[in-house]
Amino acid sequence: MRLTPTFFIQLFNPSPQIQVRKISFVYFKNLLEYIHNFQYINNHIVPKNSNISLKKAGGVTLEDVVLELNDLHTHFFTDSGEVPAVDGVSIKLHKGEVVGIVGESGCGKSVTSLSVMQLIPKPPGKIVGGEILYKGENLAEASEKRMRKIRGNSIAMIFQEPMTSLDPLFTIGNQLIEGIRLHEKINKKEANERAIQMLHQVGIPRAKEVIDEYPHQLSGGMRQRVMIAMAMALNPEVLIADEPTTALDVTIQAQILDLMKNLNKENDTSIMLITHDLGVVSEICDRVVVMYSGQVVEEGTVREIIKDPQHPYTKGLIRSLPKLNEREQKLYSIPGTVMKPSMEQVGCRFASRCEFAFDRCFKANPELYSLGEDRKSRCFLHDEEKGVEEFANADLRS
Amino acid sequence: MPTPILEVKKLKKYFDITGGVLGKKLGEVKAVDDVSFSVNEGEILGIVGESGCGKSTTGKALLRLIEPTDGEVFFEEQNIINISDEEMRKLRKDMQIIFQDPYASLNPRHTVEKIISEPLLTHGMKSKEERQERVKELLEDVGLKAYHASRYPHQFSGGQRQRIGIARALANNPKLIVCDEPVSALDVSVQSQILNLMEKLRNKYNLTYLFIAHDLSVVKHISDRVGVMYLGGMVELTTKDQLYEDPKHPYTQALLSAVPITDPDEQQERIILEGDVPSPSNPPSGCPFHTRCPMAMDVCKEIKPEFKEVEDQHFVACHLYE
Ligand SMILES: Nc1ncnc2c1ncn2[C@@H]1O[C@H](COP(=O)(O)OP(=O)(O)OP(=O)(O)O)[C@@H](O)[C@H]1O
Ligand SMILES: Nc1ncnc2c1ncn2[C@@H]1O[C@H](COP(=O)(O)OP(=O)(O)OP(=O)(O)O)[C@@H](O)[C@H]1O
């Protein structure tokens, strides 16, 4: 709904039966209640407590998107040439949503998330195009001062290697308390209590002792949980987690996924979860973005991606998984290996490994075809009628 | 009765923790503490367990790449623990290992040709032509091309490097290969290529694998029997179907329930364990799992449960089954 003249007329005259002239006390009361039920967000009047997203209600685009990457290009300028590590990536993250980003090693997942945080090593890296909109503000153009504020308050990141973001010279307690006090006006003692409580929350045994220990004294799993405690201490609006559990054992992973789920449910934190484990995705994500060689190749809900993948890469990926509860003799495997993103690449980046590739695939790179709301796939087969038929009939389950 | 090609009995490996200027012994890490199992000829025995539980140490100690502290290892009925280095070197021809990190295990300054032909030379293939011929054959066996022989490891992707590692292990027609997390570092789409290759080679050359991994679906896919380790000890060992359908040890149950399932329609109830894996330098008394076990009883704190057969071919170390 937009703040337009029609809206006001409707507001004052919600039903044609009531004449504006005959405003009674009851009508006024109703009107007040009616207005009370709306709130004003980003220049739009939105019904309060409504779970209808604005898009559906009135075709408005700003709605509840907290983070939006728009045609992001991040390149590395190396001795051996320019590497388009992130090559036109667009991703939307809504309020309270968990979006998974999956893809093979080197496809640009970490570079994408580091770009959001403006933590790309420069040189050799550089954001050469596109926007990173955090609630409408373009972070690609934000000053370092502003970014520090964002990183301390609004967007928190858990890194692939926890050691990179824990300071080896300070105790766990020092680092946690600093984070908490940046945020809340409480004294040292209270902050200390909070820190211990947080370590408990993330399942760290002996929290009282751990708080005086240094990062190297902790196991990898404990360090990762400290990172999560620190991220939670910020109570961020957006959490970007880069392979938070990849280095951990499954029983510890289960604990951490549980924690992240709670954070998402209780605080409505939006989470961008980078992983290559489709099991993890299935467990906690709402939507999935599949990347291949610096680009998004498919996007959809978890169910759509896992049960009904459309892009040949995603199809192959899902088929290659050994399944815990299925018996199969031979695993499917995608032939060949991932190519490094390169500026010279023409044609579909997956063409050399794709069993459906045809002439056109080697000449031009397909666009991301829209297959429905927030459902996309980058493959010419969605364009070529004949191809689609063959593709749809291919028995990929066998 | 299938014949065991390898029998490990009460294997122990303790590492000393030293410190101070004089390198005084401060304690020890019980990396492998009393592990027994056997591997039958032509079988794939999977070993799973969390990081630091002693899987790699078990694999290396039974090949005597590190010297065991105690225990016995029989390879084709010969006790190999006390044989001379010379005899051991000869036996290595039959017992090979593939490592997790395909990059670290290949010398970056050597060509693929040199890497693969080195073990051939060690075991007496004197003629250069013969070696070149064999290298070519091996490269083809693992799905690489003959022209790859002149390249260096850094020119290959992770999956291709793992193929080179496999070719090297195969060079002298071994009988047993200890595979220490051979696919853990690889992407899913490449992982399945390597798993298929390993199965193909097993069938072709009647190999026996001890397959170490932490990914339970990978182990399930490839193994005939599976052993589960926790904190230096084997807690459960049985056929793969039995293990995945009827896990008996509380740790195995928790481990299996913690594996995220890809299919959104098949999500399962999870057993979330409390706390961290204890340190092997200071293992808990009694059952090593009692600090995290949801079923722990009083006796578990005091007495270490014995690893014994509770059903046909099903070994468990837990007081619940006594
Ligand atoms: N500092 C750098 N200098 C040059 N190239 C880089 C640098 N960092 C990343 N790249 C390149 O950018 C590409 C994407 O890397 P990125 O780390 O985002 O991959 P990823 O998807 O996170 O992979 P992984 O699953 O292994 O973490 C790679 O091809 C990599 O070689
Ligand atoms: N050379 C060594 N000196 C001292 N301690 C060691 C040594 N090698 C291994 N350990 C310790 O022994 C224990 C078992 O290690 P091991 O490498 O066998 O575990 P793992 O099960 O293979 O783990 P991962 O899954 O991480 O490879 C660990 O606590 C480790 O720290």
Ligand code: SF4
């Ligand atoms: S565009 Fe062609 S090569 Fe690319 S995924 Fe589709 S069919 Fe395969």
Ligand code: SF4
């Ligand atoms: S012996 Fe006791 S503590 Fe150990 S696994 Fe069995 S029930 Fe749990």
Ligand SMILES: [Mg+2]
């Ligand atoms: Mg990464």
Ligand SMILES: [Mg+2]
């Ligand atoms: Mg290991």
